Amino acid sequence: MLKVKTDIFLGDCKDILKQLPDNSIDLIITSPPYADQRKNTYGGIHPKEYVDWFLPIGKELLRVLHPNGTFILNIKEKVVNGERSTYVLELILELKKQGWLWTEEFVWHKKNCFPGKWSNRFRDAWERLLQFNKQKKFNMYQDAVKVPIGDWATGRLKNLSETDKIRDNAKNGSGFGKNVSNWVGKETVYPTNVIHLATECNNKNHSAAFPESLPEWFIKLFTQEGDTILDPFAGSGTTLMVAQKMKRNSIGIEILPEYYEMIKEEIIPVSYLLL
Ligand SMILES: C[S@@+](CC[C@H](N)C(=O)[O-])C[C@H]1O[C@@H](n2cnc3c(N)ncnc32)[C@H](O)[C@@H]1O
Known part of the structure; x- marks a missing residue:
């Protein structure tokens, strides 16, 4: 029998991650603050400083991820002075130097985007979901995400x-x-690497929460019951709630006390028993 556990930590993931053992995580799925975005809610990092800010975190993620595990990074560049900024591309190159393999990129098509038009561009209706691994052979349960x-x-x-x-x-x-x-x-049949999901603006009290079906899809694809999932930028805790429903262990880290408290209230302290 196996118990499923959900842990939430308050603090900067750069520091808290140091408490987690090596090779202990099967899937990392996370959405850090994007460069300079949403300044009024939880701070933004300037695009020029973003890579330097993220790399110490990337190093800890590499250490805690199991060799057969996967890291999914939801991130998005913005347009600065009429040009797309390149910090995500720079981050990918630096993470590769750090030892990560950039194995795949999924596109999250936000299928409920409002129509819109700017003088020189259209509505941006997708986000990157970068997949990184420690080695070419990793756990992947493709049959779990088959589609009609x-x-x-x-x-x-x-x-x-x-x-x-x-x-x-x-x-x-x-x-x-x-x-x-x-x-x-x-x-x-097997799906493509374009994931068509609507964003959800429900009552989560977080301006950038994942739709539940996003972590759910990756949890199915890369883990099995009893595995452990980490979200180092937990926000409203969507990844943890979904992991718990899917009988996976999960660990979340959140720097802002209000979100940390919100997650603590929502997590069911009960563990499932897996036979
Ligand atoms: C884009 S949101 C994540 C939303 C989350 N996926 C959800 O479904 O609610 C990023 C979160 O990371 C938190 N954060 C920012 N810097 C952090 C850090 N250094 N360590 C831990 N959390 C951090 C922010 O407070 C914010 O709640």
Whole structure:
């Protein structure tokens, strides 16, 4: 029997992370403050200082993550003087120097964005979800996030050509190929790396809370029951609540007392028993 535990710490994650043992975390999923954003709520870091601010935290995250674990970083650059700032790109390069592998990038498409237009750009309706790992082999439970095959299959799979029945290698030499006939009779397929989720402005009292389905998707993909999830910028604690519902252990760190107290109130002190 295994008990599932949720821990929340108050303080700067740069310091608190030092208390966590090496290789003890299976998934880190987090959304730190973006550069200079939301100054009025929980402070912003200037884009020029962002990399230097984040790197000591990145170093601790690398230490606490299990070799088979994954780190998902939700981050977004902003437009400064009519140009997209480059701090996220610089951060990726520096994290690679720190020892991280930048294995994948998911796009979170915010499907409920209001329409909008600026003189030289349109509404930004997506955010980055950068995936970093310690090694090329990591735990990934792809079947857990399969999706319904979709309407396209009805027409496309009705009359298969001869090429559809054999593996058709991509002409661009990428090494990818497909055999269309493999999809006949399938009800579910693997998703792409674009995640279509609505933002949620519910009663969480936090201006930048994750929609619950965001951590849920990554928790399914990279962990199993009884594993341990860390959110070092816990905010309203969405990651912890979802982890708890999904019978995973979780650890959150939050620097602002009001959010820390809010999380403490919401976390159910009860542990599930896993047989
Ligand atoms: C974008 S919000 C996270 C929102 C969270 N994903 C949720 O669903 O509510 C970032 C949070 O990090 C906290 N924070 C900022 N700097 C921190 C630090 N050095 N250590 C720990 N928490 C920090 C902020 O107070 C804020 O609540």
